[in-house]
Amino acid sequence: MLPATISAIVPDIRLCRVDIEALVRDWFGDLGSENLRRPARDFSTLAGIRDWLAPGELETVQGFKALKRQVEWLAGRLAVKALVSACLDASLSPVDITVAHEPRGAPFLPLFPGRCLSITHSGRWAAAAVSLDSALAIGIDIERLSVPGTQGFLDLVFSTREQAALDRSDPLALARGWTLKEAYLKYIRRGFHRSLHQVELIEDKLLDGGRPAPVQWTVARTGPDYLLAVVFGPRPSKAVERS
Ligand SMILES: CC(C)(COP(=O)(O)OP(=O)(O)OC[C@H]1O[C@@H](n2cnc3c(N)ncnc32)[C@H](O)[C@@H]1OP(=O)(O)O)[C@@H](O)C(=O)NCCC(=O)NCCS
Known part of the structure; x- marks a missing residue:
C-alpha cells in the first residue's frame, strides 16, 4: 500500500x-x-x-x-x-x-x-x-510555508509592484504568492524559462505580461507546514508557451 x-x-x-x-x-x-x-x-x-x-x-x-x-x-x-x-x-x-x-x-x-x-x-x-x-491544462506546486522573507528572495520572486502591496512579515502571503506563481509557470509549461516577474499576483488576480491570465486556482495547506497551489484553465496557446 x-x-x-x-x-x-x-x-x-x-x-x-x-x-x-x-x-x-x-x-x-x-x-x-x-x-x-x-x-x-x-x-x-x-x-x-x-x-x-x-x-x-x-x-x-x-x-x-x-x-x-x-x-x-x-x-x-x-x-x-x-x-x-x-x-x-x-x-x-x-x-x-x-x-x-x-x-x-x-x-x-x-x-x-x-x-x-x-x-x-x-x-x-x-x-x-x-x-x-x-481541453484543460494544469500546473501544481508545493512549497514550505517557511519561505525566507529576505530582500534577495523578494527580488527574485516578486515584481516591484507586487512587493509594494505585499506584507513581507506574513509568511503565508509570501508562500502563497511564490507557490501560485510557480504553479502558473508550470501551467504554461515554461517553468523558469519564463521570468517570475512576468507573472504577477495583483489584488488576487494572476497577470501574465500585465494581462489577466485566463486561469482559476486553489491554494490549500498540505499538512501544517506546506502549501499546495493548483492553477488550471484552457490549454495555453503556443504563443504563450513560446513567449
Ligand atoms: C519547473 C520549475 C519551475 C519547478 O521547480 P521546483 O519548484 O524546484 O520543483 P517542483 O518539485 O515543484 O517541480 C518539479 C517538476 O516540475 C516539472 N517541470 C519541469 N519543467 C517544467 C515546465 N517547463 N513546465 C511544467 N512543469 C515542469 C517536472 O515534472 C518536475 O518533476 P520531475 O523532474 O520529477 O518530472 C523549475 O524547476 C524549472 O523551470 N525547471 C526547468 C528549467 C530549469 O531547470 N532551469 C534551471 C534554472 S533557470
Missing part, C-alpha cells in the same frame, strides 16, 4: 499526494530515522521496486547523487502511477505508466498524450495532478 491520497480538485482534475515521510518509513524501514541528506543509495536491491519502476526509471533513480533527490523523484513517479491507475486505466501495470518531458521540462504521459500532467515535490510531499478533460 502506498501512502498516497487521491482527491478531486475540481470535477475534471485529480490529484495524488504521496507522504514522503511515510513512504520512507514503509519502503526503506532501515532509513526511517536517518536524515535524507545523504549520498545516493542502491535502489535496485529494494524488494518490489521492479514491480513499480520500468528499467529506464530505475536507471534514472540510480543516477541521482543525493538520497533526498532519489526519494523525491521516486515519490513523484509513484504519485503519477497511482493516479493513472485510479483515474485513467486500472488495467495498466505501474511499470508501464511512465513520464516523458517536453524540451523545456514539462512532463507528459506518453500513453495519454491528450491529458495534461503536472508534478511537484517539496520536503515531505510529492504530488501529481492529471486533467480528465483534454
Whole structure:
C-alpha cells in the first residue's frame, strides 16, 4: 500500500499526494530515522521496486547523487502511477505508466498524450495532478510555508509592484504568492524559462505580461507546514508557451 491520497480538485482534475515521510518509513524501514541528506543509495536491491519502476526509471533513480533527490523523484513517479491507475486505466501495470518531458521540462504521459500532467515535490510531499478533460491544462506546486522573507528572495520572486502591496512579515502571503506563481509557470509549461516577474499576483488576480491570465486556482495547506497551489484553465496557446 502506498501512502498516497487521491482527491478531486475540481470535477475534471485529480490529484495524488504521496507522504514522503511515510513512504520512507514503509519502503526503506532501515532509513526511517536517518536524515535524507545523504549520498545516493542502491535502489535496485529494494524488494518490489521492479514491480513499480520500468528499467529506464530505475536507471534514472540510480543516477541521482543525493538520497533526498532519489526519494523525491521516486515519490513523484509513484504519485503519477497511482493516479493513472485510479483515474485513467486500472488495467495498466505501474511499470508501464511512465513520464516523458517536453524540451523545456514539462512532463507528459506518453500513453495519454491528450491529458495534461503536472508534478511537484517539496520536503515531505510529492504530488501529481492529471486533467480528465483534454481541453484543460494544469500546473501544481508545493512549497514550505517557511519561505525566507529576505530582500534577495523578494527580488527574485516578486515584481516591484507586487512587493509594494505585499506584507513581507506574513509568511503565508509570501508562500502563497511564490507557490501560485510557480504553479502558473508550470501551467504554461515554461517553468523558469519564463521570468517570475512576468507573472504577477495583483489584488488576487494572476497577470501574465500585465494581462489577466485566463486561469482559476486553489491554494490549500498540505499538512501544517506546506502549501499546495493548483492553477488550471484552457490549454495555453503556443504563443504563450513560446513567449
Ligand atoms: C519547473 C520549475 C519551475 C519547478 O521547480 P521546483 O519548484 O524546484 O520543483 P517542483 O518539485 O515543484 O517541480 C518539479 C517538476 O516540475 C516539472 N517541470 C519541469 N519543467 C517544467 C515546465 N517547463 N513546465 C511544467 N512543469 C515542469 C517536472 O515534472 C518536475 O518533476 P520531475 O523532474 O520529477 O518530472 C523549475 O524547476 C524549472 O523551470 N525547471 C526547468 C528549467 C530549469 O531547470 N532551469 C534551471 C534554472 S533557470
